[in-house]
Amino acid sequence: MEVQASVRLFGGKTALRDQVVHEAADQGVKAVAWAGTSLAALALARVGVENGFKRALPDLLDSLPMGVLSAVGPHQATLARLGCKTLGDIRRLPRGGVSRRFDKELLAAIDQAYGLLPCVHTWVALPERFESRLELMSRVETAPALLFGARRLLQQLCGWLAARHCGTTAYTLRWAHDSMRSRDAGEGGELTIRTAAPTRDLEHLCRLLAEHLAKVSLAAPVGDLELRADEVVPLQAASASLLPDPAQDGESLQLVLERIAARLGPDRVLRPVIVDDHRVEWMQMWQPAAAPRPRKSAAIKAMPQPSWVLPEPLKLATRGPRPMYQGVLLLLTGPHRVEGGWWHRIGEGEAATTANVQRDYWVALSEHAGVLWIYQERLANDETAWYLHGVFA
Structure with missing residues (x-):
């Protein structure tokens, strides 16, 4: 490595030397x-x-x-x-x-x-796909003990990702059983780890792997490991602040959820995510915490959205053409028309229905209940019917 240009950046030759020696040992450098x-x-x-x-x-x-x-x-x-x-x-x-x-x-x-001629070096060309193998120093009989060797492979993966300015959302760890195994043990096994968002954080990847390995039983001692990056996507690293940021200390909520999901099971930890849908009931959905976030486009909101949405719309009483909820409501803004959902089928077979809606939403003021979100159904049999659907903070 040519490090002369980096000496000042890393705090001097002694500090740079100490960091290189420490990190090189984790890579197996002798x-x-x-x-x-x-x-x-x-x-x-x-x-x-x-x-x-x-x-x-x-x-x-x-x-x-x-x-x-x-x-x-x-x-x-x-x-x-x-x-x-x-x-x-x-x-x-x-x-x-x-x-x-x-x-x-x-x-x-x-x-x-001897320094009489300049050295000419060839740039290291990174492979298009990451696959790396490691022969363990001794045979490993328990799955959690595989983390020691897997960490070295993960460190190589993170370096490869950093050089390509990418992150991974899925990687697979494979292990090969010892040649002295029984016939029923098979050649080996594998474990695929998925993350909700692209990452190249070594500690986070190791924690997730440790949680999954704790639930694995080896059929025979393991002698070799192989790590493969399955899904690699571009990753823009956040700019580091010149000033200390207390918010960056500790573990983020996303990392905590992924670690708990690895321990309890992927379907037992859910989180809400926003999706591209203008119908308020389907603007968010619950999905496993470790699943990748759905990509969404920037939504343009034509009117304020309520802080809380009722599980089911509440039909309101009326006084003439005016809706009532703890008194006669004053319509502030509207109508905001929401149509669509003919493609959204609920149920199967003859009992299946579509979640098609045709509504005109209004922001209304109640003297006692505050600001409400109400609507009328278009083309309904009872065109005078009003429904309460949400409440503003």
């Missing part, structure tokens, strides 16, 4: 080293020397075994017969003879490691 060139850092990491700035670069590299550079590999046997053991021995050979006897990659790697 050695980390620092140096003025990338090949020098790679060579030092291979021999377990971390700090490449304690001494001058030639003094550090000259004493290293020549095998620490990959370009030496194809010629290591020949160089050994010439008496070379270290990188310093290769540097002391005549450059003209080395260039004629060996390929140009050998001298180029030596010069790049």
Whole structure:
């Protein structure tokens, strides 16, 4: 990694080094080293020397075994017969003879490691789909214990999502049983985790997985894990504020609902969601908390909407043509016409009906009950009938 341009952003070399070492350990990295060139850092990491700035670069590299550079590999046997053991021995050979006897990659790697030539790197190309495997260090016999290895795979997934500016709404964890399993155990199993909204939050994904694994029983010990991203969608990360925001502390309601749903079951935790429908009874619906939110377009409201809606419209008494509710009502605004629902069928078979409505809504004022939401049914047999449907706060 080239980190010189990021030193100030992360609070200095020491703070950046500590963060890299900490996060690299979670990714399974065994050695980390620092140096003025990338090949020098790679060579030092291979021999377990971390700090490449304690001494001058030639003094550090000259004493290293020549095998620490990959370009030496194809010629290591020949160089050994010439008496070379270290990188310093290769540097002391005549450059003209080395260039004629060996390929140009050998001298180029030596010069790049010592800083005599600039290093040219190829950008890492991310795969279009995320699939990663992990061989566990020991056989795991209980499902909750799989989280330790799965966390490493999830961290790789979150890094892949961040690089693609995306989030996931579904991912699948597969496990393969040990080869010494019984015949009835099968090859392995899998578990698909879904989220209500796209996310790449590692801790949230791990908590959801832990809740689901707690309900899984393994038929045989597990030796390998595989993680696959099933649904990936673009995700715009929220801008971080320069000032502390107490509202961002703790867990959001959405994350809490998803975690409870994973523990109790997806159909036992419901939440209301707004849908595209101008009929007030169907402007919202209840769905499982972990299910993706339905996409909705921006609704244009022609008149105020009530704070509370009655479960069933209440037919009002009238005095002549004027409706009454705890006194004669004063019509304030309206009519607001709502039509439609012929496509909405309720029930099955011959008993099925349509939820088609044809109404003119009014905002009315009651001397004792406050502001109300009432309507008349259009084309009804009793055109003078009025109904109370909602109450304003």
